[in-house]
Amino acid sequence: MMGKLLTADFLKIKRKGLWLLTLIGPLGVVALQMVNYGVRKDYLLQQSEDDWGYFLLNVHSFTPLAIVLGIAILTSFIASIENETNAWKQLIALPVSKLTVYLSKFTLLAILLFFASTLLMFFTLSYGLFLELGDTVPYMELAKYSYFPAFAALPILALQLWIASVSHNQGIPITVGIFGVIFAYSSYVLPDWMIWKWPSLMNQWNEPMINVLLGVGIGILLYIIGMVDFARRDVK
Amino acid sequence: MIALLQAEWFKLRKSKMVPIILAGPMIGLFIGLSANLEDNMQGIEINEWYISLFSMNLTYALLFLPLISGVFTSLICRYEHQSGGWKQLLALPVTRGKVFVAKYILIMLLVLAMQILYLGSVFAVGMVKGYTDSFPMEIVWKSIVGGWVATLPLVALQLWMSIMFKSFAAPFAVNVIFTLPSILAVNSERIGPYYPWAQPFSMMYIGGNTDDVFFVPWEQLLTVVGGGFIVFFLGGYYYFQRKSI
Numbered sequence: 001m002m003g004k005l006l007t008a009d010f011l012k013i014k015r016k017g018l019w020l021l022t023l024i025g026p027l028g029v030v031a032l033q034m035v036n037y038g039v040r041k042d043y044l045l046q047q048s049e050d051d052w053g054y055f056l057l058n059v060h061s062f063t064p065l066a067i068v069l070g071i072a073i074l075t076s077f078i079a080s081i082e083n084e085t086n087a088w089k090q091l092i093a094l095p096v097s098k099l100t101v102y103l104s105k106f107t108l109l110a111i112l113l114f115f116a117s118t119l120l121m122f123f124t125l126s127y128g129l130f131l132e133l134g135d136t137v138p139y140m141e142l143a144k145y146s147y148f149p150a151f152a153a154l155p156i157l158a159l160q161l162w163i164a165s166v167s168h169n170q171g172i173p174i175t176v177g178i179f180g181v182i183f184a185y186s187s188y189v190l191p192d193w194m195i196w197k198w199p200s201l202m203n204q205w206n207e208p209m210i211n212v213l214l215g216v217g218i219g220i221l222l223y224i225i226g227m228v229d230f231a232r233r234d235v236k
Numbered sequence: 237m238i239a240l241l242q243a244e245w246f247k248l249r250k251s252k253m254v255p256i257i258l259a260g261p262m263i264g265l266f267i268g269l270s271a272n273l274e275d276n277m278q279g280i281e282i283n284e285w286y287i288s289l290f291s292m293n294l295t296y297a298l299l300f301l302p303l304i305s306g307v308f309t310s311l312i313c314r315y316e317h318q319s320g321g322w323k324q325l326l327a328l329p330v331t332r333g334k335v336f337v338a339k340y341i342l343i344m345l346l347v348l349a350m351q352i353l354y355l356g357s358v359f360a361v362g363m364v365k366g367y368t369d370s371f372p373m374e375i376v377w378k379s380i381v382g383g384w385v386a387t388l389p390l391v392a393l394q395l396w397m398s399i400m401f402k403s404f405a406a407p408f409a410v411n412v413i414f415t416l417p418s419i420l421a422v423n424s425e426r427i428g429p430y431y432p433w434a435q436p437f438s439m440m441y442i443g444g445n446t447d448d449v450f451f452v453p454w455e456q457l458l459t460v461v462g463g464g465f466i467v468f469f470l471g472g473y474y475y476f477q478r479k480s481i
Binding site for chain 1: 255295
């Protein structure tokens with residue numbers, strides 16, 4: 001049942017621009033560094049001995065913002081596909097449980113998110129090699145800066161999907177997303193418990209792994225809360 | 237025209253617009269109270285109000301103002317996109333041009349209201365922190381009205397996009413794609429002045445030439461903001477004239 005629902009969800013997002021947005025996100029993050037390094041490469045290379053590390057940090061300065069906004073856009077898109085034609089009713093009328101419907105939407109979004117992370121890693125590596133930042137490519141760090149923010153952003157994904165799927169007015173989830181990006185942008189002043197700080201991989205122990213574990217744990221928790229709430233509500 | 241504005245206002249009032257307009261001052265309060273620039277700026281002779289304004293204007297004008305103006309434009313088209321609302325609205329004895337202008341005017345009034353509420357939050361932050369310096373009325377006024385003027389082209393483009401797309405997410409995606417690069421653009425002296433999405437920040441930034449009416453030179457205001465406004469407004473206006481509903 002789950003496999004068929006997921007296939008249906010993939011069919012629904014065809015030619016709606018969701019895959020394009022998944023491509024634009026990571027491409028945009030690296031393109032901003034192309035402009036940055038294109039304009040003042042010599043100055044940026046002087047800033048640090050470790051050119052690769054500094055480049056990764058520069059790329060990572062935009063990753064959390066793109067992830068938070070990307071999640072808000074994609075979740076709202078997925079919800080409005082059903083909202084626009086009142087398709088929730090028809091979908092729920094099928095012999096599927098509401099829990100699986102919700103799980104299928106979440107899985108779809110998580111796949112898009114990790115696809116974007118993979119693209120981010122690919123684009124970062126390509127442009128880094130193009131810049132000739134040094135012979136030893138820090139593959140571990142590269143993978144870390146590409147995938148860790150996505151894991152740490154799972155609670156945001158769960159929260160946004162919850163809000164988007166229960167709101168009729170999609171202005172509400174979008175506004176929550178804007179709050180999220182403001183929090184992500186000022187994450188250096190936020191306390192560690194705020195979920196919008198986690199994709200920046202900062203915490204008081206200086207250990208990004210904590211953000212990943214917290215992200216997965218709290219993400220699952222928020223997902224369950226959202227799913228139960230979605231299942232209890234009437235479909236209008 | 238007045239009747240059309242009233243009709244738009246009634247529809248908007250029922251679209252949960254009030255909590256969204258309150259988001260502006262809430263963000264202002266959050267940034268103002270969480271930033272602690274005071275410690276870094278001790279010993280520098282400066283009006284205390286500027287210290288919190290620096291950090292508040294940065295986040296507010298750079299990200300929040302451009303993004304939230306797009307939400308307003310989507311909200312104002314929400315009822316029309318639902319179940320054939322465009323047909324009902326345009327079957328009335330109104331021209332498409334007037335509908336477009338009425339929606340545009342109303343959004344600009346909303347943004348102005350939010351700017352004024354933001355000014356209130358600037359004041360509240362100062363009260364909480366117990367500033368004793370005199371309130372720099374002139375400059376705050378400049379940055380509030382300046383930021384509002386800078387959103388003129390942005391709102392025009394967003395209204396165009398909101399009429400074009402049914403969902404909230406699509407026009408918002410366009411908005412995000414143009415807004416995020418302004419974080420880099422404002423750091424560049426070459427690109428910054430010509431990038432329309434960086435203008436709210438430039439206009440609200442405290443510390444330009446205080447003799448002018450606003451903080452940016454007239455030429456930049458007229459070419460980038462004015463030019464952008466004309467292009468986006470006419471683009472949206474003519475798109476709506478030809479749109480099949």
